[in-house]
Amino acid sequence: MTVHKKKPDRSWKRATENLKPGEIAPIGPKGYDPRKDTLPYKRDLDLYNFRYIMKINSYTLSLGSSRTENTSSFYTPNTVYDMETVSSTFSMNLDKILWRNQKNKISLGVGLKRKHNESYIEDTKLSDRILTIGDISLNGTTVFYGGLLSGSLDYERGIRALGASSTPKSQFMKYTMNIDYYKPITKRLAYRLDTTAIYSNDVLYGSEKQSIGGVGSVGGYHRRGNIQGDKAIEVQNELSYRILDSEKFGRISPYLSYSYGRVKNNKNNSKYGKGYITGALLGLRYNMKYLDLDVAYAKPLAHSGYIKPKNREIYFSATLKVKF
Numbered sequence: 497m498t499v500h501k502k503k504p505d506r507s508w509k510r511a512t513e514n515l516k517p518g519e520i521a522p523i524g525p526k527g528y529d530p531r532k533d534t535l536p537y538k539r540d541l542d543l544y545n546f547r548y549i550m551k552i553n554s555y556t557l558s559l560g561s562s563r564t565e566n567t568s569s570f571y572t573p574n575t576v577y578d579m580e581t582v583s584s585t586f587s588m589n590l591d592k593i594l595w596r597n598q599k600n601k602i603s604l605g606v607g608l609k610r611k612h613n614e615s616y617i618e619d620t621k622l623s624d625r626i627l628t629i630g631d632i633s634l635n636g637t638t639v640f641y642g643g644l645l646s647g648s649l650d651y652e653r654g655i656r657a658l659g660a661s662s663t664p665k666s667q668f669m670k671y672t673m674n675i676d677y678y679k680p681i682t683k684r685l686a687y688r689l690d691t692t693a694i695y696s697n698d699v700l701y702g703s704e705k706q707s708i709g710g711v712g713s714v715g716g717y718h719r720r721g722n723i724q725g726d727k728a729i730e731v732q733n734e735l736s737y738r739i740l741d742s743e744k745f746g747r748i749s750p751y752l753s754y755s756y757g758r759v760k761n762n763k764n765n766s767k768y769g770k771g772y773i774t775g776a777l778l779g780l781r782y783n784m785k786y787l788d789l790d791v792a793y794a795k796p797l798a799h800s801g802y803i804k805p806k807n808r809e810i811y812f813s814a815t816l817k818v819k820f
Contacts, residue, residue: 643679725759
């Protein structure tokens with residue numbers, strides 16, 4: 497999936513190693529005047545995901561691989577620089593059902609993740625970090641007031657394996673809690689509650705903090721204003737109404753959601769060390785046998801004073817489903 501793609505001309509840029517002795521790198525295309533002109537912003541977000549699930553009796557084995565490539569720009573008084581981050585993750589999880597009946601299920605899971613994160617300014621590499629993370633989780637589902645309630649508690653620990661960084665910051669500890677509730681109100685109307693929280697006493701790398709805002713999170717903060725923290729909570733409320741439910745033509749469901757998120761960062765006492773955001777989404781989902789489509793209008797609402805989101809955003813996603 498590609499979101500908000502914008503690729504301006506950068507052919508005027510020259511790599512440092514290609515400059516002659518004493519030559520100065522160009523600040524813009526021919527005729528560019530920083531006092532009068534503004535160079536275009538570069539924006540590109542590509543997401544790739546693969547997941548394989550295999551069930552054997554009471555065990556479930558899950559293998560996953562994902563890659564994110566994100567390009568953005570920042571300005572100096574006379575020119576523009578492009579930044580790129582590349583994140584690759586491989587994960588392996590094994591879940592065991594401990595107990596179940598017609599209404600309840602409890603399972604235990606163990607897993608291992610390897611994360612490789614790289615960042616660049618222009619052609620210069622700023623960072624190259626590998627983290628290996630072991631985790632253990634307790635999961636449960638039950639019927640509650642006519643709806644389905646599920647929850648999980650997960651413990652993660654950074655470990656020295658598979659080429660991981662050996663710095664103390666890489667040996668972090670983190671707890672994550674998820675609570676989800678889905679309740680059909682009528683045959684077509686349904687309510688959903690999703691809550692996610694993390695807690696850590698360590699100063700986490702950005703990839704391990706909980707990020708809040710944007711696509712799949714609090715609406716209205718994808719381009720500007722998303723927040724992240726070592727301690728965080730996010731709550732999403734959604735009402736959906738199914739207007740079409742056909743085996744031949746698929747399902748169409750408009751929805752309305754309101755979400756809230758709050759974060760706090762350890763050892764950061766500035767105003768940027770904590771914050772909150774709220775936002776709303778008005779969207780439409782179309783689910784078919786092999787394809788899911790989702791388009792939504794996002795509006796930021798109340799937020800911390802230092803956050804400056806755009807007035808509105810439009811989100812679109814498409815998911816292709818393949819079974820084998």
